[in-house]
Amino acid sequence: MVDRIAAGAQAPGFYRFKVGEIEVIALHEGVLVRDRPTGFVPNATHEEVGEAYAAAGMARDKLTITFNALAVRTAGRVVLIDTGLGEFGPPGTGQLLGNLAAAGIQPGEVSAVVISHFHADHILGVNRKDGQPTFPNAEIFVPAKEWDFWMDDAQMDAAPEAAKENFGLCRQVFGKLAETVRRYAWDEEFLPGLTSVRANGHTPGMSAIRITSAGETMMFVADITNNPLVFVRHPEWQAMFDMDPVETIATRKRILDMAAAEKLRVSFYHAPFPATGYIVKNSSGYEFLPALWHAD
Numbered sequence: 408m409v410d411r412i413a414a415g416a417q418a419p420g421f422y423r424f425k426v427g428e429i430e431v432i433a434l435h436e437g438v439l440v441r442d443r444p445t446g447f448v449p450n451a452t453h454e455e456v457g458e459a460y461a462a463a464g465m466a467r468d469k470l471t472i473t474f475n476a477l478a479v480r481t482a483g484r485v486v487l488i489d490t491g492l493g494e495f496g497p498p499g500t501g502q503l504l505g506n507l508a509a510a511g512i513q514p515g516e517v518s519a520v521v522i523s524h525f526h527a528d529h530i531l532g533v534n535r536k537d538g539q540p541t542f543p544n545a546e547i548f549v550p551a552k553e554w555d556f557w558m559d560d561a562q563m564d565a566a567p568e569a570a571k572e573n574f575g576l577c578r579q580v581f582g583k584l585a586e587t588v589r590r591y592a593w594d595e596e597f598l599p600g601l602t603s604v605r606a607n608g609h610t611p612g613m614s615a616i617r618i619t620s621a622g623e624t625m626m627f628v629a630d631i632t633n634n635p636l637v638f639v640r641h642p643e644w645q646a647m648f649d650m651d652p653v654e655t656i657a658t659r660k661r662i663l664d665m666a667a668a669e670k671l672r673v674s675f676y677h678a679p680f681p682a683t684g685y686i687v688k689n690s691s692g693y694e695f696l697p698a699l700w701h702a703d
């Protein structure tokens with residue numbers, strides 16, 4: 408590892424912090440940069456969106472997406488929140504397992520995998536290409552509402568052609584797990600210190616996760632925004648990945664308001680690594696303030 412880093416590779420992408428007595432580890436899964444499609448934000452012009460990307464230090468005409476999961480050590484267990492693209496993503500992704508190992512955790516030590524919602528970049532890492540589970544000793548927890556929507560054949564049949572692919576992915580990932588998967592409700596403490604928060608809109612059943620220990624709380628906010636450097640500043644903007652635009656915006660504001668009011672540490676799946684910080688409210692919207700990097 409040291410030789411590799413000396414030869415020009417980056418340091419491993421994991422970052423630990425504490426929430427009360429719980430250890431949380433931010434895990435980098437990768438970055439994708441591609442041309443930003445016209446209409447990526449249907450309720451703003453291509454120029455306005457380019458301006459917002461440039462104002463946040465990113466390429467004006469590109470879509471820059473970063474992916475970051477969390478591992479949580481609580482009550483003697485290792486819980487992984489979202490799994491990345493696993494062996495199925497494009498180059499630049501699929502780094503989660505390497506970074507988990509660099510943090511000293513082998514896949515067999517993960518005793519629970521918590522899924523926030525059923526989009527490919529969150530679920531494909533559940534299994535390997537050979538069909539075997541990536542985390543062989545893990546119980547899989549999914550939002551009940553998400554399961555009810557995506558695993559319903561009537562919903563699949565009624566979906567527009569472009570949306571059918573994701574229904575297929577859900578069957579590929581979860582088909583064998585119907586008997587064993589744990590479906591958690593909103594507002595349920597389904598693991599010690601982990602409580603789900605309704606975050607629907609981006610998908611019908613998306614859940615944020617409150618992580619609480621010894622009087623401290625943080626929140627994993629999943630995909631209430633795509634890149635928060637753009638969408639926290641422009642909370643009214645929809646992204647083409649948001650299935651119910653109106654509900655997406657209502658959820659985003661409710662959760663950002665909660666984070667600002669409670670001064671909660673938040674982690675975004677699509678923020679720049681280590682993807683964790685705080686939300687403040689200002690006259691035009693909100694600002695995402697990265698948390699200070701602590702070396703200890």
Ligand SMILES: [Zn+2]
Pocket residue numbers: 526528529630676677
């Ligand atoms: Zn995502």
